[in-house]
Amino acid sequence: MKKTVLTLAFAAAAAASALPSMAWAMGAQEAVNVMAKNHYVAPHDLQKQYGYWTAEAVSNDGVRATVLVNDANGSFTAVRKADVGTALPSVERVARQVRAAGYSFVYDVELDDGFWQAKARQSVTNREKVEFVLHPVTLEVLSQVGRSGGTVNGQPVLSADQIVAALQQAGYTRVRGVEYEDGYWEAEATNTANLAVELRVDAVTGAVLREQLDD
Template structure:
């Protein structure tokens, strides 16, 4: 019966090793778990974090911002960068087209700024159609998915 006392202590490290397998991962293998995203948003001043889901390569939620307004928020699972819909971009549609062209994409179209991110349809060098999500601040590519 002495072993029962030690079983939770022995299982805890094993469980800690297996839990990350259930997290949403990116191509780099880094990821943030749902509790980590909630903690990050709370520390950033968001409250009433509802419907946190992993979609289109980003954590997405509705939350109340510091000014008490409801906003759509996205979080990059690898970097923890927060993108809120109220964010204003200093980049233009043409800036985004130029960034994508320089990155090797062609036939860039349907460029929109939505929910704090730039989104565009484009063609990769291998001819595949993709949807690309880019940062509002510097135009860096955050996520690419097959269209």
């Protein structure tokens, strides 16, 4: 049977596991309905992240955009890179917002997958890299995570050291390469079968979500 774009979108949503420990109020069908009511169709790459359903979609007049639907209240935002500096904040304004949070060095500011992303360090002496995710319009901080932990949508995120401890408690050894990526902690380790594996770990609970052989 031929799969429709909508079917593929739902399949992607079912497979999506961004921030898996969070509860979601809105289902995929409801999110797609909100997009359609706002005149965006053919959604694909539908996923849940940072409190929003996101997808790539096309407006009725043929304009492509990344669209966001707030999971809590159903509000809709269409994000186009061409709008940066006009309908959307400029890169410099995003950098100022992060600096106002107490970070002297802000870099790698970009609009990616519908959200502003930036990296920052507090000072010359405190060189811990913190990764920010901000709302594309309001610049609300949705995620702020470094090796010492942080928050995502107000939920505390475990630190890198806590992730190492959780993996060791679960039986993994030689835990290394712990990095925070796209809402998860990623790590390399040796499992109980003495195999080198790559791990994806829930950032909030420390549970192993995926284990695959290290290439």
